[in-house]
Amino acid sequence: MTSRHVRRSRVRAAAAVTCLFALACAACTGGPDDTPSPDMKSEAAEGPVVVASGLDVTGSGGVRQQLIEEWNRSHAKNKAQQAKLVELPGGADQQRSQLLGALQSGSARYDVVNLDITWIPEFAEAGLISPMPGTGDGGGDDGTDDIDLDFIKRVHATTVWKGRSYARPFNTDVGxxxxxxxxxxxxxxxxxxxxxxxxxxxxxxxxxxxxxxxxxxxxxxxxxxxxxxxxxxxxxxxxxxxxxxxxxxxxxxxxxxxxxxxxxxxxxxxxxxxxxxxxxxxxxxxxxxxxxxxxxxxxxxxxxxxxxxxxxxxxxxxxxxxxxxxxxxxxxxGGQNLAVTADSPRADNARALVTFLTSRESERCLLDAGFAATRASAYTDGSRWPCWPAVAAALRPAGDSPKAAGTADPPPSGAPSPSGEGASGEQxxxxxxxxxxxxxxxxxxxxxxxxxxxxxxxxxxxxxxxxxxxxxxxxxxxxxxxxxxxxxxxxxxxx
The missing domain is CATH 3.40.190.10 (Periplasmic binding protein-like II)
Structure with missing residues (x-):
């Protein structure tokens, strides 16, 4: 038995127990109904690259979807590199349960998962996500041997478990x-x-x-x-x-x-x-x-x-x-990190997509849309690394009320309905x-x-x-x- 399978067996029992603490344990049995089965590996490897994520706080058609569409436009001639965003319903506990169950059982063909920063050790220890390239055992104690040093150091540290980086910072949060x-x-x-x-x-x-x-x-x-x-x-x-x-x-x-x-x-x-x-x-x-x-x-x-x-x-x-x-x-x-699933047959394309979604331009798009960006350049070099033009043009006040990560309940009746970046009355x-x-x-x-x-x-x-x-x-x-x-x-x- 490989060391990875040993890790999976050891942690799978703990993960199953912790599912009992989630708001909807039934979700541990798999992913969304429209997600295809991974049984036919050769067919699945053709694409698209599937990204599983929680709901976007910038609303329906928000910045995450716009970034996926920008990637697809730039890879329009290659169907294997096309990407699809799947948004998981419910709060953080429900999303975690769905992802754990889907990746452990193989019931959903997710290639990239957008994980809450607190979930990285659990998914890494279970062998459900792959270490990112260039973060081998010979690196530094904080996993920063040859990462892109433009990432805010404390934010990048959320991707590291036992000296290896298992993700790239996508959007961050802070009180x-x-x-x-x-x-x-x-x-x-x-x-x-x-x-x-x-x-x-x-x-x-x-x-x-x-x-x-x-x-x-x-x-x-x-x-x-x-x-x-x-x-x-x-x-x-x-x-x-x-x-x-x-x-x-x-x-x-x-x-x-x-x-x-x-x-x-x-x-x-x-x-x-x-x-x-x-x-x-x-x-x-x-x-x-x-x-x-x-x-x-x-x-x-x-x-x-x-x-x-x-x-x-x-x-x-x-x-x-x-x-x-x-x-x-x-x-x-707070925030979320993008990781490539351990069993993805599209791992190379998935890693390329993660690199694009966490690029300087993409991080600037996230900041402009209302997220906290994970790169220092987004806060200082906006003119040098602006948001992708088509994404910037598509960003608009969201029709849906934004919700913080982990919030499952809709706004109470009669509550104000917040909108996204660019709303009237802008400072x-x-x-x-x-x-x-x-x-x-x-x-x-x-x-x-x-x-x-x-x-x-x-x-x-x-x-x-x-x-x-x-x-x-x-x-x-x-x-x-x-x-x-x-x-x-x-x-x-x-x-």
Missing amino acids: LLYYRPDLLTAAGIQTGRQPTAAWTWDDLYASVGTLALSPDRTDDRAGWTTQLKQYEGLTANAIEAFASVGVELADSEGRYTSGPEKLKKGLDELLDRARLGRIQPAALSSDETAALTDFAAGRAVFLRHWPYVYGALKALLPSNAYSVNRLPGVSVL GVSARAAYTRTLSAALNEAVQRPRTPYYGAFTHVLQSRVHALLAAKSPDSTAAAVKLDAELRDAFAGR
Whole structure:
């Protein structure tokens, strides 16, 4: 038996168990109904190259589809190199389950998979994706022996597992602080006292205290809001709180490194951020859509959210009613990476497609459309490496409401419907340039969520314990830390 098959057998059982934590376990049996079977290898090898991905936050006919069409135009004479994008339904847990089941069973002929950055160790350990060329065992510890160094270093590190890079960064994400200058000014907080890159959480709390004294404050207005519903958004918020006080849960090899005392420190930091009187009470049940709705409606003055919201807000508020800066403390990375499946009979064409989709021009298209780009040149050399002309011309305000990665629920009835980049009310060139600088700086300082092939089990445990603590009338962080420590030890060990 080959080492790859040994790895697959060992991890397949763990992957099957973690499917139980997904929102739709039935999806583990295969891919979409219209996906052809891989049984006839010779026929399948002719094409197209199939890319499996979650839904595009830029809407129907968004930038990912436009990039696929640009690739197809440039390879119009070669049918074997044509590409097709298959969008998987549901939230992140459902998509992960579908991809795991499809690749393990061979029930879907995916050549390229667009993976959440937290899934790379799991798929690599299971032998479901191939190492990228030029990332052999003789490379550096961070897998950057001969990669394109234009990728932001911290973002590229999300592709690496055990010293080898298994993907290329496609689009990234990072937590940012959005705020309402109009509401701050109305409360007497002038421009000089509004958020800067040097802001701390204490600065935010001080402004929240001032807002509470404002005669213009309404009963339903809170200082800030975020995503504390029991889903991956809660994990991101928890890791940011933990990292802000120096608490790391695992090393680069996925080994658990924390303990009850450290966990209590991180839990206390999160409890402090979620204290009543500071945070919108609805945050405990808020996902990305609900938090954005509260912010746009003026029920929160500060908002922790992802970069796509910068484009979404253009359809919701006047340009002088919102702004953005770096998140106080530590921010966590999100995003997706493109990997070539281990059994793809079109591996060479698949790797060429990945190279195109993550090129300088393509990354600029992603940034222009509202994603956070993974290349440094997208933030500094836009004139030298502009978006592909046909893609730039096709980008338009999306008809569908954008949703953050991992958000499965539609906007609530009566909620504002955000649109994509280029919507009416767009902020000026200087504001866009300032946003781009802010985004680039945040990406260069952000941290990763734990790297482990058992991420599904880890995040399930963390969400469950943290949400229960936040919802408790008299939260006991000491007791919660002891329980969380025991459960995390098991999760990181694959038990």
